Amino acid sequence: MSSDSQFLRSPCPIVSGLDIYGDKWTLVIIRDLVCGKEIYSELADSPEKIPTNRLAERLKMLQAEGMVEKEEYQSKPKRYKYRLTQKGLDTLPILQEIAKWSNKYIQDTWIPPEWFMKPKS
Numbered sequence: 001m002s003s004d005s006q007f008l009r010s011p012c013p014i015v016s017g018l019d020i021y022g023d024k025w026t027l028v029i030i031r032d033l034v035c036g037k038e039i040y041s042e043l044a045d046s047p048e049k050i051p052t053n054r055l056a057e058r059l060k061m062l063q064a065e066g067m068v069e070k071e072e073y074q075s076k077p078k079r080y081k082y083r084l085t086q087k088g089l090d091t092l093p094i095l096q097e098i099a100k101w102s103n104k105y106i107q108d109t110w111i112p113p114e115w116f117m118k119p120k121s
Contacts, residue, residue, distance in 0.1 A: 020065055021091060025050050025058050027098070030084065030091055033068065038081040062088065 010016060021027055028048055037043050043059075044052055059082060062068035067088035070080040102109045 020061075020067075021094075023058070025054050026062065027091075027095060029055070029058050029062065030067070030088060031095055033082060033084045033088070034092060034095065038083065039073075039079065040082070043082070067091070 009019065021030070025048075028046065028050065029043060032043050032046055037046075040055070040059075044050065044055055050058075059068060059070070063070065065087070066085055068082050069085055070082050073079055073081045099109075099111045103111065
């Protein structure tokens with residue numbers, strides 16, 4: 001998956017966006033990064049229990065898309081922190097609107113009000 005126009009399967013912006021963030025796990029990872037999770041084990045410990053192979057796959061894809069960057073915080077063994085880039089942070093309004101819609105139409109969904117504030121970059 002690449003946002004490079006040579007790889008677009010459709011000129012439709014909805015289809016093109018969904019090619020990047022429309023799978024089962026990508027927005028969950030972005031949500032967790034917005035909420036302050038930074039390291040792999042924190043992301044893997046989300047209540048949705050993303051399989052670790054999928055988590056690694058999605059983090060690599062988000063890096064390739066320029067939505068996430070990683071920074072080494074430990075050298076032996078190597079450990080990394082993940083952070084949303086501005087491109088990744090720009091998905092926050094999408095997540096907020098999905099949450100608002102879900103809270104309105106899907107019973108027993110809830111997200112804390114502070115989640116709707118812009119995170120510190």
